[in-house]
Amino acid sequence: MIAIGIDIGGTSIKGAAVDSNGRVYEKFSLPFIKGEPGEITIRKLAETVKEYIGAQKLDNKIVGIGIGCPGTLDVEKGIVNYSNNLCWNELHVADIFKEILPYPVRLTNDANAASLGEAKFGAGKSYETIIMLTLGTGVGGGIIINGKLFEGNQGKGGELGHTVLVVDGEPCTCGRKGCFEAYSSATALIRETKKAMLANKRSLMWKVSPEIELVGGRVVFEAAAQGDKSAQKVLDTYIKYLGEGILNYCNIFRPNVIVLSGGIANAGDALFDPLNQYIKERNYGYQSTPEVKVVPAELGYDSGKIGAAALFFE
Amino acid sequence: MIAIGIDIGGTSIKGAAVDSNGRVYEKFSLPFIKGEPGEITIRKLAETVKEYIGAQKLDNKIVGIGIGCPGTLDVEKGIVNYSNNLCWNELHVADIFKEILPYPVRLTNDANAASLGEAKFGAGKSYETIIMLTLGTGVGGGIIINGKLFEGNQGKGGELGHTVLVVDGEPCTCGRKGCFEAYSSATALIRETKKAMLANKRSLMWKVSPEIELVGGRVVFEAAAQGDKSAQKVLDTYIKYLGEGILNYCNIFRPNVIVLSGGIANAGDALFDPLNQYIKERNYGYQSTPEVKVVPAELGYDSGKIGAAALFFE
Structure with a gap:
């Protein structure tokens, strides 16, 4: 076919x-x-x-x-x-x-x-129930149940970036406040990176990206890898909010796997190791609830x- | 059969x-x-x-x-x-x-x-995709997709009360902080009612329930109906958090209907009217996204x- x-x-x-x-x-x-x-x-x-x-x-x-x-x-x-x-x-x-x-x-x-x-055909191919999150300018999502795409009424469900994680929190493009997207998108990571740079002019983040307007999603990963504490703090907070949002989807769907795509998902072990650790430590329901592995997408563009x-x- | x-x-x-x-x-x-x-x-x-x-x-x-x-x-x-x-x-x-x-x-x-x-056979019988939330001691949930129960891996999904609505918020029985349950259960409503009573000894809530230990979920509804401002404030806050949690499920599933059961759902129009108004005003995605009606359960026990x-x- x-x-x-x-x-x-x-x-x-x-x-x-x-x-x-x-x-x-x-x-x-x-x-x-x-x-x-x-x-x-x-x-x-x-x-x-x-x-x-x-x-x-x-x-x-x-x-x-x-x-x-x-x-x-x-x-x-x-x-x-x-x-x-x-x-x-x-x-x-x-x-x-x-x-x-x-x-x-x-x-x-x-x-x-x-x-x-x-x-x-990619990271979810051995599984039945898969949640995918795309961490880009916004946060997109997809829900696969028993190998089929679930889209909701008129195909207008699956807006996984637009679920409030902090009532009255950061403003979101959708009009609500505190959405998952407002904490877990590349845009959110860059916003927090810039804030931390302005708060600490001696941070290594300035070495990685001397022009603050050009800051991208990788700056904190690079500076944290070099031991910069300000960058590490931004990264820890990012992983915490991303982890809380992912735990929500674990409890709602208890999927076999959660797949992350988008620019941020290219960060490799520096993202996936602490993120999986965060999720493992907060797994729902004692020992009897299966853990959910978070993995990078495989098919690229x-x-x-x-x-x-x-x-x-x- | x-x-x-x-x-x-x-x-x-x-x-x-x-x-x-x-x-x-x-x-x-x-x-x-x-x-x-x-x-x-x-x-x-x-x-x-x-x-x-x-x-x-x-x-x-x-x-x-x-x-x-x-x-x-x-x-x-x-x-x-x-x-x-x-x-x-x-x-x-x-x-x-x-x-x-x-x-x-x-x-x-x-x-x-x-x-x-x-x-x-009850409030969802004309629909394909239904989310049910039971507002009791905790918040239970059920997901029906195309008329079938969706339970997740090993039947351990559908924990709709255990999704964080406020990172680092109220402690939840599940071990996390800020879960939907910690704001939308009858237990949460009673907790906030008691707090408001202790903060205002002249509130009509004391007339409705002179013994604070015996406060139930109906106290705020009764006192608010009599014009008590402290009770109205508790109720408004309760509806806000319940509404935010429900909006999350609207955006994830875009179901045909959301059904509420449990003791609180017996409050009738005093709950459902302002709740549906809250949700309607914050419906996702401009005019083209179908609104989701929130209705009471019909089958009782x-x-x-x-x-x-x-x-x-x-």
């Missing part, structure tokens, strides 16, 4: 044919042109897919087209209701595709697509494409 | 035959004798069920025996790993039953059983029995 998997992002749109073993065929991409009307972008995309399918000689083999897209979607109707990143509003993606191509089209949130990819295609392999 | 549904509690064990339309037959019960070895209690229970099935002439109609039980269970093996309320430890409930009766036995957490009952039996009707 072969499906087309497409990953729509704010700078480019990427896609490929993917088979039901997770093998990725030759890839295609087109730039995302800011300001272009969404309907035109989708028409161009559908034409690109049509040409690709022809060039790859896959006309009779494609079972469907899966699309991962940021924003609030109506997955049942194939509509992007609203995407802040893409500046799309009530865009009927599936309908436009169907004018150009004869295959069924399924839409899902980009974080869901990446989660399904990891669940089927392909997870979205693979997962979007995998909407047809469930 | 008919199954036996059993609800094990710390003072009595109740059961009945239930058919696949949710109709409850004649009920039976036996006292829960504190200090009696669990194996003896379960043998007596199984003998009671055997007699009941004979007396009701249901021998050839029973498809299984469902049991709801508090504590940490291994639902796959039919074992109660640990129950603080019942003082049971590694009790092989299903195995004991099978020595006495020829029917399949399924165990689930008591909160899960009640949730499945409400989902199939029968929900556990009905839901335990319904483990065989999924």
Whole structure:
């Protein structure tokens, strides 16, 4: 079985044919042109897919087209209701595709697509119940139950970054205060790094990143590794809040595994060792509750494409 | 189809035959004798069920025996790993039953059983995805996805009361700090009521309950209805934290409905009106995200029995 998997992002749109073993065929991409009307972008995309399918000689083999897209979607109707990143509003993606191509089209949130990819063919492939968290500008999430993506009513569940961890805490982009995202995103880590730098001008963090505007998620990891106490404190606090949020998802879902992706998840053992220790020490319900391992994602940038295609392999 | 549904509690064990339309037959019960070895209690229970099935002439109609039980269970093996309320430890409930009766036995957490009952035949019966929260001594939870109970690895998920809402907040019975349960249980409401009474000796709460040791969950509702400002403040805060926890479950699951049970849920409009208003005002994701209605449970004390039996009707 072969499906087309497409990953729509704010700078480019990427896609490929993917088979039901997770093998990725030759890839295609087109730039995302800011300001272009969404309907035109989708028409161009559908034409690109049509040409690709022809060039790859896959006309009779494609079972469907899966699309991962940021924003609030109506997955049942194939509509992007609203995407802040893409500046799309009530865009009927599936309908436009169907004018150009004869295959069924399924839409899902980009974080869901990446989660399904990891669940089927990446870090979660041996397991039934998987929670994935993407620690990027925000915190995206995906819920896989018995190997299937769970999306909630109209596909609008799975907003795992938008659960309050501190009532009346840090403001969140969603309008509430104290969301998991406001403590565990790369944005939150960078915010706290900058605060700690301004509070301690002698911190090694200034050596790692002399320009405070250019501070990224790695600064605390590098400075802490060199023994900087201010950096270590930022890191400990980050791991504490990330750990508390993850423990919440352990208690709600008791999944087989929790997969972390996004830039921060590339930090390796410096992140995963203390994080797993934090979670192990606070495991729920005496000895009889199975521990949940937190592991890094494995598919990198392909997870979205693979997962979007995998909407047809469930 | 008919199954036996059993609800094990710390003072009595109740059961009945239930058919696949949710109709409850004649009920039976036996006292829960504190200090009696669990194996003896379960043998007596199984003998009671055997007699009941004979007396009701249901021998050839029973498809299984469902049991709801508090504590940490291994639902796959039919074992109660640990129950603080019942003082049971590694009790092989299903195995004991099978020595006495020829029917399949399924165990689930008591909160899960009640949730499945409400989902199939009560407040959730028209819906696919239902979250139930039981606001009692603690906060129990149940997750129903596409009409089926979701329990997590070994049946140890669904601990919806044990998700941190305030990092480093009020201590919780589970060992963590700031859990939803520590703000939204009847115990939490009573704790805050007592605090407010001690801080204001002229509050009407003292009229409603002159003996502070006897304060129950209704005191703030009664005093607030009479215009007492201290009581209103306790109630507003309670609704805020309960609302924040419920909003979290809306964003995670985007269920069709959230059902509340337990003593506090009997407070009627004085609870549900401001709670639904709080949630409506903070609904996620602009206009396009469906609102989630919070409603009271409908089956009362029968929900556990009905839901335990319904483990065989999924």
